[in-house]
Amino acid sequence: MNEMSRVTAISTYAVADGIAILTIDSPPVNALGHAVRVALEAGLRRAVADADAHGIVIHCAGRTFFAGADISEFGKPLQQPDLNAVFDLIEASTKPVVAAIHGTALGGGMELALACHYRVATSSAKLGLPEVSLGLLPGAGGTQRVPRLVGIEKALTLIVGGRPIGATKALADGLIDRIVEGDLLPGAILYAQQLIARGEPLRRVRDLAVDLDATATREALERFRATHKRDLQGFKAPGLILQAIEAAATLTFDEGLAREWALFEELVDSQESIAQRHLFFAERTAGKIPIERGVQPLTVERVAVIGAGTMGTGIAMVFLNAGYPVFLVDKAGDAAERGAARIHKTFGDLADKGRISPEEGMRRVGLLRIGSSLEDAVSGADLVVEAIFESMALKQAIFKEIDAVAKAGAILASNTSFLDLDEIAAVTARPDQVIGLHFFAPANIMRLLEVVRGARTSDAVIATGMSLGRRLGKVAVLSGVCDGFIANRVMKPRMEAAEALVLEGPTPSEIDRAMNRYGFAMGPFQMFDLVGLDVIGWDRDNSAGRTVQEVLCEMGRWGQKKNGGYYDYDEQRRAAPSPVAEQVIREFAARANVPQQAFDDAQIVERLLYPVVNEGAKVVEEGIALRASDVDIALATGYGWPVWTGGPMCWADRIGLPRIVDSLDAMIGPDSVSPLLRRLAAEGGRLTS
Structure with missing residues (x-):
């Protein structure tokens, strides 16, 4: 390899055995923002002009290939070069361009890979076009290139579904050309050399034909609409994605690109996408919590779950899914055996449906121990999660027992839904190690985890709760203590x-x-x-x-x-x-002498949901929730609040706070309206600002 030189502050260039290597290093995820696009353009121009380079490999440093576009640029004037300008350079190259994919190639990252002549990936890589989850569609040729590469029906599943797929499936479907075993970059270089040696053509996806004609494509789209009618209800993006995919079969490539971009711009400005992007950022913002700088999560290796009812077994499965050894204990007769049977059945059903392999199901079951002795379960645990009946007296009694036998440093957690965590913590000798971990039922399915901070809970324990939430695949939202917490x-x-x-x-x-x-x-x-x-x-x-x-x-x-x-x-x-x-x-x-009258849907929505907005403003005002977006993500993930509205607080901002306050004054009385809500309405403010 010749000496590596820097192209821009975030990119390097080198030539190895006749192959130019353009490496982008833009932490944390190599998002395709303006600086990255400039680096790609400069590097590609240099490689095309380099007489010593006969092929080109696009490669990323760090933990991932390009993980997507820079979402912060959405809705702002787009700085050149845009992605399509970069893709034009790739496709116009007289030298084969190979994308070397590791980590994830998502959204714009996958679209860039599709613009390359060939694609190789590590076996652990994932590829996908998840824009639909933001209320958007792929806006840089994804809806035009994917149907040409894998066919209309697979394109529908990939783009409308939005779920990334692994490298093995991507290879089988034709999205990538080779899985590299071992080091990715040498494998990509070798593949480029083999392409050149064999005289392989510069395969431009844009020049491939879609597998179905216009009539068959429309029939496939109608079948998809009919099959997924319920899943698509309320969302705007899926319908426009179908229109873009139809364009791939009925228009020229360039006409399809223009149609795709027009539909993308329509979505960017839509209320549905604005709401979905709000929730996207809300989920990430929820992890930013006020704890002392430098505090690290405690180590949790073994978990005890107290109570083998429906909630306890669900919580046990959450930890088993994440690879934690779990001791499930219940003093009541054969309750633990019944709980274990439910866990076995659930994992068996998942294996039967192909959601997990039978071996994975057995691995998870193998992490489970059961018993009726509280001391046996608790004494070796780093985390104890109580999931018994919602009674303060019962919870205080069990926490006294847990406190007496748990090892020093163990975290004691309650799954209480409504009770005062500080009263529970007060019966222990370690209130600083008591936390609320409120899972929503069914715990092994619902995404929300409310991490409840007591008056004396330590920052390290709070950090551990939030970190656990992420490892468990949950959306962790920090809550203060009150009746019912946030959701x-x-x-x-x-x-x-x-x-x-x-x-x-x-x-x-x-x-x-x-x-x-x-x-x-x-x-x-x-x-x-x-x-x-x-x-x-x-x-x-x-x-x-x-x-x-x-x-x-x-x-x-x-x-x-x-x-x-x-x-x-x-x-x-x-x-x-x-x-x-x-x-x-x-x-x-x-x-009760209640007068009777008719109500239309809009009036019913106001009567039922404006009070929710009011209560959400109160929990923010009281500091129970750190921010309005925490309320939105909690209700979207815990109560199924429709994501295309953005949650109650985002929805209220769109409706208009003055209108809501006026309605609440008449509905529940001025004294019951949140002062924060009233102030923001008077000032022209927004709950989500």
Whole structure:
């Protein structure tokens, strides 16, 4: 190799055995921002002009190939060269250009690789076009080149689905040309030399034909729309991606590029994409927490989970999935055995569906121990997670026992949903090592993890909780101590508003329908019936028909499990409006002298969701949530708040805070409106600023 020289501050150039090597080093992920594009352009021009270079390898230093575009540039005037200008240089090269891929080639990074004549990758590399998750489409030829390389139907799955694929599948599908075993760069150089020796053509993806004609493409698109109708509902980007892919089959390449860019610009300015990008940044911002500089997470190698009920077994699976040895303990009879059986079945089902290999399922199961002795489970654990019944007395009693047998330095965590963590910590001799780890049910599926900081929880323990969340594949959001923490507290007003509104005229199905049309998978009454009316705050010993819920519970209408709650259910648990429940509601309303009136969907949305915005502003004002975006990401990942709205706070900014405050004044009274919300409305401010 000749001496390496610097092209720009973030790129180097060298020639080895007749192959030019252009290396980009722009930490942390070599995002394709302006400086990187300038470096690529300069390096490519030098390589094309270099008489000693007969081929070119584009390579990245650090942990990854180009991981995507620089999202911070979206919505701003684009500085030249843009990606298409760089791609034009690659495709016009008279020397074969090989992309050497490691880590991830995502978004613009994958589009750059597609513009190269050939692509090689390490076996661990992943490739994908995930723009759809930001409410966007690939804007640098991805929707035009992928169909030409892998076909229309595989392109639909890759681009509309947005999930990256591994190198093995990428090779099988034709996205890459070779997997390099061993060192990537020497392998890429060797491959380029072999291409030259064999006289292989400069294969430009843009010149390949799409596998389907225009008619067959449209038929494939219609099948895809029909099959994925529910998944695409509410999102704008998938529909425009389908239009761009159709252009690949019906227009010339350059016309398709122009169509793709027009659709991309439409999405960049759309409310849906703005909302989805807000949540993208919210998820990353949530990890920025106020702790002392230099504090590092503690080491966690072994975990004990106390309580083998539904929640405890779900939490155990979360840790097993991440490779932690787990001791699941429950004092109640054979509860631990039943919990282990559920875990075995879940992993077996995942293997049967092809989600994991049978070997991986067995590996995870092999990390599990069970028993009924608290001391056996806790004494060797670095982290103890309590997941027992939601009772302060019970939790305090179990924490006293845990504190007595846990080793020094062990973190004691509660999965409490509503209870005061400081009261729980107070019964231990180590309140600085007590933390809340509130998983959302089902714990092994839901992404949200609320990391609850007590008054005396140490910074090191907080850092550990947040770090654990990331390792467990969760979205970790830091919360202060209050009733319900962030997500449950902020969503509680929706439940209360629904229970009040149903007395004023709308039926449960009308209220749920308005929430479904807004974008929630379930409305409040559908959720009540699913969870069970008997477990949502019903005290059977003191029940006296004071609310509709109490009356229904006293009638034995506990929801789906009893074939009746707010809805009636058949043997397949299909819901139908219940004349019985509606009669109970109307009779209750009559006794309470509640006036009846009709409400449209927009009015129902206001009544149920404006109070959520108000409560979200309060938790920010009180410091329970660090920022409004934490509220948004918590509700999007914990309660299924529709992501194309950006969460309640982002949505409120779009609706207009003055309008919301005026409605809340009439709805709940001026004294109940968040002072922060009122101040921002008066100043023209935004919750998410």
